[in-house]
Amino acid sequence: MKFSLVFGAIVGLATASPFLDELEERATPPINWGVALFNSYDTIDVFGVLDPLFYLAFQTQINLSLIARTLDPVYVQPVTAAANVYNSTFRFSLNPTHTFASAPKDLEVLLVPGGPALLFGNETETVNFVRKTYPKLKYLLTTCTGAGIAAQAGVMNDKRATTNKSAWARITSLGPKVKWVSPARWAVDGNVWSASGVTSALDMIFLFIEEVYGAAAATRIEGTLEYVRKTDACDDPFAARFNVPPSGQC
Amino acid sequence: MKFSLVFGAIVGLATASPFLDELEERATPPINWGVALFNSYDTIDVFGVLDPLFYLAFQTQINLSLIARTLDPVYVQPVTAAANVYNSTFRFSLNPTHTFASAPKDLEVLLVPGGPALLFGNETETVNFVRKTYPKLKYLLTTCTGAGIAAQAGVMNDKRATTNKSAWARITSLGPKVKWVSPARWAVDGNVWSASGVTSALDMIFLFIEEVYGAAAATRIEGTLEYVRKTDACDDPFAARFNVPPSGQC
Numbered sequence: 001m002k003f004s005l006v007f008g009a010i011v012g013l014a015t016a017s018p019f020l021d022e023l024e025e026r027a028t029p030p031i032n033w034g035v036a037l038f039n040s041y042d043t044i045d046v047f048g049v050l051d052p053l054f055y056l057a058f059q060t061q062i063n064l065s066l067i068a069r070t071l072d073p074v075y076v077q078p079v080t081a082a083a084n085v086y087n088s089t090f091r092f093s094l095n096p097t098h099t100f101a102s103a104p105k106d107l108e109v110l111l112v113p114g115g116p117a118l119l120f121g122n123e124t125e126t127v128n129f130v131r132k133t134y135p136k137l138k139y140l141l142t143t144c145t146g147a148g149i150a151a152q153a154g155v156m157n158d159k160r161a162t163t164n165k166s167a168w169a170r171i172t173s174l175g176p177k178v179k180w181v182s183p184a185r186w187a188v189d190g191n192v193w194s195a196s197g198v199t200s201a202l203d204m205i206f207l208f209i210e211e212v213y214g215a216a217a218a219t220r221i222e223g224t225l226e227y228v229r230k231t232d233a234c235d236d237p238f239a240a241r242f243n244v245p246p247s248g249q250c
Numbered sequence: 251m252k253f254s255l256v257f258g259a260i261v262g263l264a265t266a267s268p269f270l271d272e273l274e275e276r277a278t279p280p281i282n283w284g285v286a287l288f289n290s291y292d293t294i295d296v297f298g299v300l301d302p303l304f305y306l307a308f309q310t311q312i313n314l315s316l317i318a319r320t321l322d323p324v325y326v327q328p329v330t331a332a333a334n335v336y337n338s339t340f341r342f343s344l345n346p347t348h349t350f351a352s353a354p355k356d357l358e359v360l361l362v363p364g365g366p367a368l369l370f371g372n373e374t375e376t377v378n379f380v381r382k383t384y385p386k387l388k389y390l391l392t393t394c395t396g397a398g399i400a401a402q403a404g405v406m407n408d409k410r411a412t413t414n415k416s417a418w419a420r421i422t423s424l425g426p427k428v429k430w431v432s433p434a435r436w437a438v439d440g441n442v443w444s445a446s447g448v449t450s451a452l453d454m455i456f457l458f459i460e461e462v463y464g465a466a467a468a469t470r471i472e473g474t475l476e477y478v479r480k481t482d483a484c485d486d487p488f489a490a491r492f493n494v495p496p497s498g499q500c
Contacts, residue, residue: 044294044297058336059336073345084308086310090307095342224414224447226415
């Protein structure tokens with residue numbers, strides 16, 4: 001049946017595929033992924049990466065850890081009651097799998113998302129976790145204002161990076177030694193990948209999958225997600241929209 | 251400061267805005283939203299809608315309920331152990347706020363997401379909840395294979411609707427009385443809005459926000475999310491990629 005050949009193949013019903021041949025030729029693509037979580041993260045900053053990764057996990061082994069300060073649920077909600085001026089009831093929670101203290105020692109990739117929290121709060125424990133974990137990683141990925149956490153951790157010093165253009169002044173001020181790049185939908189410098197605002201996470205993770213796990217994997221998952229990728233890192237209309245001064249080279 | 255004028259405005263720090271003037275001119279935009287959840291939903295099917303809605307909730311009152319069979323955590327995970335052929339550890343959970351039995355009686359908008367579960371499982375209780383709830387709704391939204399649930403509930407009968415092109419044969423077979431449309435990135439018929447695969451949820455929800463809450467809200471949230479919308483419902487390259495025969499008018 002058609003669904004077993006297409007969507008079905010993504011969720012592991014098919015066995016042989018050109019993708020597997022391609023993957024086997026690659027040297028040890030990373031298996032162990034973690035996400036550093038905190039209250040009032042942005043959901044697409046997280047799931048824009050995890051959704052494609054979910055489908056990748058049926059084509060190669062991916063182990064995922066959601067890591068937070070404690071195992072208590074992590075909430076998406078207004079950061080402060082004062083910010084919730086229309087008295088909305090918009091609150092839901094995700095359950096971490098590990099704490100910063102109990103995180104797997106063999107993490108290879110760490111995602112640091114952003115969110116409104118980064119404009120208000122003090123995520124010192126998350127910053128400390130990123131600082132401690134980075135030296136063991138193969139790759140660090142940030143999305144949106146999550147670059148502000150990595151910048152505070154010092155792991156972006158002297159590296160090219162970008163962040164959400166609507167929060168540019170605030171976030172870049174957290175990393176005076178970072179080579180901030182704008183316009184840029186994403187930036188890659190060494191093993192640090194940073195996406196601009198929220199939905200740019202999708203473009204970055206597809207490029208990451210393509211480069212690290214192979215083009216066949218990326219193309220297949222694009223089909224399932226019906227995503228038309230932006231493939232030009234310099235195509236960033238939001239830098240102009242938010243009057244971000246040009247800096248660096250995308 | 252720049253952040254307080256831009257990203258800050260989204261999260262409620264600013265008070266007066268042209269958007270609020272526009273919104274006040276509109277007749278009672280919906281306040282009470284629900285999402286019908288089940289195990290192995292697709293995360294962007296859900297959060298592609300909820301992320302823009304989160305920012306909308308700072309500009310007008312939005313009450314959100316996550317509704318499932320029980321209050322037990324709802325898992326994103328491989329649907330079957332057999333499907334997890336690479337022995338990935340990819341499992342995390344979200345906490346519902348209501349059960350199908352305890353759902354608010356005054357829901358105005360219900361989102362029905364899809365996911366791999368729809369290709370394997372039997373979501374009878376979700377189907378029954380959608381059937382029971384639909385008559386009271388102002389709007390029903392489906393994303394991806396979630397159209398298969400609404401189709402089984404009978405609430406799409408004689409309506410134009412679309413679904414994920416990579417799962418077309420399987421999902422459309424669940425609704426023989428639905429006027430399935432392809433190519434189509436989304437379809438709107440009366441109060442039923444259906445998006446095609448996964449990331450098309452973003453294009454649909456931005457159009458919904460624009461039409462129901464106003465263009466200023468949509469434009470503002472697009473900026474925060476750095477999303478470049480697809481605004482042509484007929485622009486659907488995935489119909490051809492997955493050899494879906496043309497039907498209906500997008």
